[in-house]
Amino acid sequence: MIIPCTRRPLFSTLVVSTLALTISLSACAPSTTESSQSASSQSASSQSAQPVSSTSSTADTAEPKVYTQEGIAIKGADPVAYFTESAFVEGSADYTHEWQGVTWQFASAENRDLFADDPEAYAPEYGGYCAWAVGQKALVAVDPAAWEIVDGKLYLNANQKVQTRWAKDIPGNIALADTHWPELSAQ
Template sequence: MKLKTLVKATLTSTVLLASSMSFAANIEVNANANDLAIKGYDAVAYFTESAPTKGSDKFTAAHNGAIYHFSSAQNRDLFKADPAKYAPQYGGYCAMGVALNKKLDTDPTAWHVRDGKLYLNLNAAVQKKWSTDIPGYIETAQGNWKDIKGLTVGQIAKVYE
């Protein structure tokens, strides 16, 4: 094999690997097809307003491959200063779902802040079940998240069939 061909093959392989790794990072965050997290709700407002608040595309920040919207520049700046403090747990997937080894979508109005962390749930009914043992479900979800965070929904289904 010629050196030039070997270099091209190596470069191509490197680009493909980097591309697939960047895709893998995105499966750790629950975002829509446009990479929008929390369906456009302001992650900081759950803490500062104690309410789900729709964000605006005028105030955005990127974190872990997703785009977050905020209701104000101040909230955006708070998020940028410490995204881990405000971003929802488990990449914004349903906390109860993670406790059950699943990656489920969420309803931004089904939320709970506990010990300074934001947890989202699939819907109000799931949140009601989650509320029956929040510490226990968090403990279970913490362990499960380590195993499923880098997996697609399809991969999780195959592992837990």
């Protein structure tokens, strides 16, 4: 027996909405054809950036989610160097610090010590996940070369294309991500 579907328009709307979100988030996938943006092309705001301790809305009893690959935070990038050198700098296995249950790498002992003294001042927002994607209610890997410091806080994005999209409305995108991060970080 075949029962006619009387809710087809609603189902179609949901499918189309889901497809649109999937297509939008597909732009977050790291591109192998794009070259990394040089530090000199980052915004003037990041040139003399001072870190600001993050005020996380995640409960103090649970460690927030941190983007890692093989237990290493943010693909091994040195989070302090974004502030001190205004550049994406690879960290080294020689200089590490454990924080929030993961290993953070640094280019120098000095950067490691700065981070250890105040990790929330240097750690990227949203656990190092793509800032634009968090605003879209998704956790997406990042390209550490796609970054921006805004009001003393480090934001990473999936790739340069997504970084450009995110930069078109930084305050709006941050507000969206701030709204969705508590739920996403608890997953």
